[in-house]
Amino acid sequence: METVKVGQFNTLRVNRKVEFGFYLEDGAEGILLPKRFAPNHLNIDDEIEVFVYHDSDNRLIATTQKPKAIVGEIAKMKVVSVTKQGAFLDWGLMKDLFVPASKQVSGMRLGGEYLVMLYIDEMTGRVAATEKVENLMSNEELTVKEMESVDLLVYRTSELGYVMIINNKHIGILHGNEVFQQLEIGDKVKGFVKKIRPDNKIDLILGKPGYTKVEDESAKIIRLLNENNGYLPYNDKSDPTDIYAFFGMSKKSFKMTTGNLYKQKKIQFTQTGIQLIEQ
Template sequence: MIQIGRYNDLPVVRQLPRGLQLDGGRAGEILLPKQYLTGDEQVGDVMTVFIYRDSEDRLIATTEQPKVQVGEFAYLNVVDETKHGCFLDWGLPKDLFVPFSEQRQALKKGKQALVRVYLDDSNRIAASAKIDSFLLDIDDANVYKKGDEVTIVSAAKSDLGLKVIVNGTHWGLIYESDLFEPLKRGDKRKAYIKRVRDDHKLEISLRPLGFAKVEGLAGEVLDKLKAEGGFIALSDKSSPEAIKRVFKCSKNAFKQAIGTLYKQQLIKIEKEGIRLL
């Protein structure tokens, strides 16, 4: 069964002047227009395509890559407004619709919005800016544990730091003191569970925890040394600001990293910096 609003692997069943007909199972044949073809496709080939609806509400296939799929969050540009809602640029010819009922406040052309893409009751692809309605409360601390790797989407600044969406299902927070690199709204990346609080809120770290954290940063320092010809003018005496500017980490984490490299006899710590052995 095909998944509307996501990538599908579909076999070619017919070649037509206007493109290829793909086997969509119970959905019937789905057209892949000729502008997306290389000319090497044959009947029986399996094509990886994105399935959505065209302006006439017909299922259509494309090899173009949208900025977001159904079930995902993204920060998109508002390109048009109508009396029924607004449209977002998600990288496909037909823009993504956000009904008024799914806007927390009126979205304006030229602005951006963090949205979640979903299928409405008629199996049409739409987007919602009401993020909270798609996120769950954690009522079981066993859902996550300290050190778990997760995927986050940067959502909004708060008084304490940065709110993020964790694995597309829960809210999390990166404290300001742990923001060692800039994250723009909508940025997606790997992160780690720093703590599951007693109230079941998630604290997030951008770096692996514990010894893995030191190993990972130590590797970055080693790579930087090699790239800089074997010497970096930073040491355990350098200012926290100078260290954060180069390695996007705290001074304490940097000291642990170079300590690891020193114990492995990979570097020499000098007064003016560290040198590769």
Template sequence: MKELGLVSSLLINRFSPNGAYLSLHDGGEVLLPKGYLKGTEKEGEEIDVFVYTDSEDRPVAVTNRPNALLDEFAVMEVREITKFGAFMDWGLPKDLFVPKAEMGKPMVKGEKYLVRVCKDYKTNRLIGVSKYEDFLIKDTRGFEKGQETEVLVFDETDLGFKVLIEGSFEGLLYKNEIFTAIQIGDKARAFIKKVREDGKIDLQLLPEGREKYEEGAEKILEVLKVRKFLPLHDKSSPEAIKELLGMSKKHFKQSIGQLYKARKILIKENGIELA
């Protein structure tokens, strides 16, 4: 069944008291339970559904979409731990099962982990795999310093946060270069800082050089439009600046310098305000 784990447009073949039976491409049928029907559907109509298996391993269709499709990654929270594995919340009524043999490390209930949706060809059902390294692309030569990319934060280490880059590469955001709150599962825009010889990638949340300070200046302007005045100045503590603006003191000083030269702000003894 090639629809398993994917979103497909399927034709409504017939209705029953339990719901609508949809035609599969191999000639079979899959049930879309009554609870997913609006009541206005008709036979022969196409409907977009996600196909997986229910608690009895029977194919079933639903109209809501999980956090990840087949062969995709997502950060998922552990709902339940058993001696056989873990059940993960992936946005559907039936949790995604991660067999113990497919865990990258022991899981804890309530914690979040990076999981890939895979097909178990022995049982013909979807399972989760947290051994993410097996699926990553090691060749990172296509990335360049300063390149903008999308990342998914999936783990925290002593150095910083591990991120998944474009769904296929691993990178690292260093804690001492982060000036805003970050949590496991967050998606963010990041910039390539360095591509190491071993293929590992270092990233940062702000672009380098002048563009970085232009972005910081824009952020300060947006805050001032709302608050009118900020009690921050050259002698403010780094902690106070980080709390109010989520940036370093150096970043703040460079940004207000640009704004002052552009006559966008006034610098007072006790803070800054719009010009």
């Protein structure tokens, strides 16, 4: 069988049942799935997806609990205890996640929330975390291209806007003048690659590329019109802040979307707003 991957989800076969749980096949003595985490009616030879990590006694253990992140992923987590050796974070499992002092940027405080990336410690083989995330990202060999949809994580703010982590691999910039929603450090959002510069620096945009985004926002405007008796008091003369507060989109997107709907003869413009055309 394949080697069990620590710090990740594995699909394993139930090898045997004991009073305190089930042992799952790992090619050796088996990995314990405690009874409290086993689903009802689990039987020998069944296959089950579990998360595998080390317990406090350095034994591999399986759980059906869902951690806040797996190895290779980045997430914001809260510090639950601090020692001279490092800090411990709540990552959604029975055992807390360790961040060595050497992997912290400026020292973690109790109760604070920090962005960390999970990795396997080479010395112990255990899952650990590091706050020094940006050093692990690289734009030397890109795995994305322009107009490609990507997963984004808000890493930090900058003079230009937001520094974003792309697919847990690369760094990009989301320019502040193109952001029309509230963002906080640690937020996970969808976006796409707007431009890749000659030095492999990446410019990003939230949402979906091209007319797919317009079609999505078209559906939103039609729905809002239906919910408001076919009329909304907004047009290209409306204040951008008012448009964003009601529709959740920029004035540029609003004008592009309503123009598309007008061409499709789904709405008409009035002196004070937009009117739904009955089909």
